[in-house]
Amino acid sequence: MAKSPLGIIFAAAALALAVSPEARKAARQLAVKGAEIVLELADQxxxxTRELPTVEATNNVENDTEHLLLP
Known part of the structure; x- marks a missing residue:
């Protein structure tokens, strides 16, 4: 039975995590770093988006300029 290379990689990673405490520690550190990056990007x-004007504010400005331009 032929296995895909991706399946072999996942099996090897699972085996390494199951056997090696150092691998589990490294995986935890990577997971924490990844979560930190995702949360930082979400905050950015x-x-x-908080700095962008709202649709209502943009429409109000457009309406105000139209009234000023009309004779």
């Missing part, structure tokens, strides 16, 4: 997106 929130900050950037």
């Amino acid at each position: 997106v929130k900050d950037r």
Whole structure:
């Protein structure tokens, strides 16, 4: 029975995590770093979108300029 290379990689990783405490420690550290990066990116997106004007504010500005341009 032929196995895919990806399946072999996952099996080897699972075996290494099951046997080696150092591998588990490294995997935990990578997971924490990954979560930290994802949370930091989410905060940056929130900050950037908070700075954008709302649709209502944009419409109000457009309506105000239309009234100023009309004779």
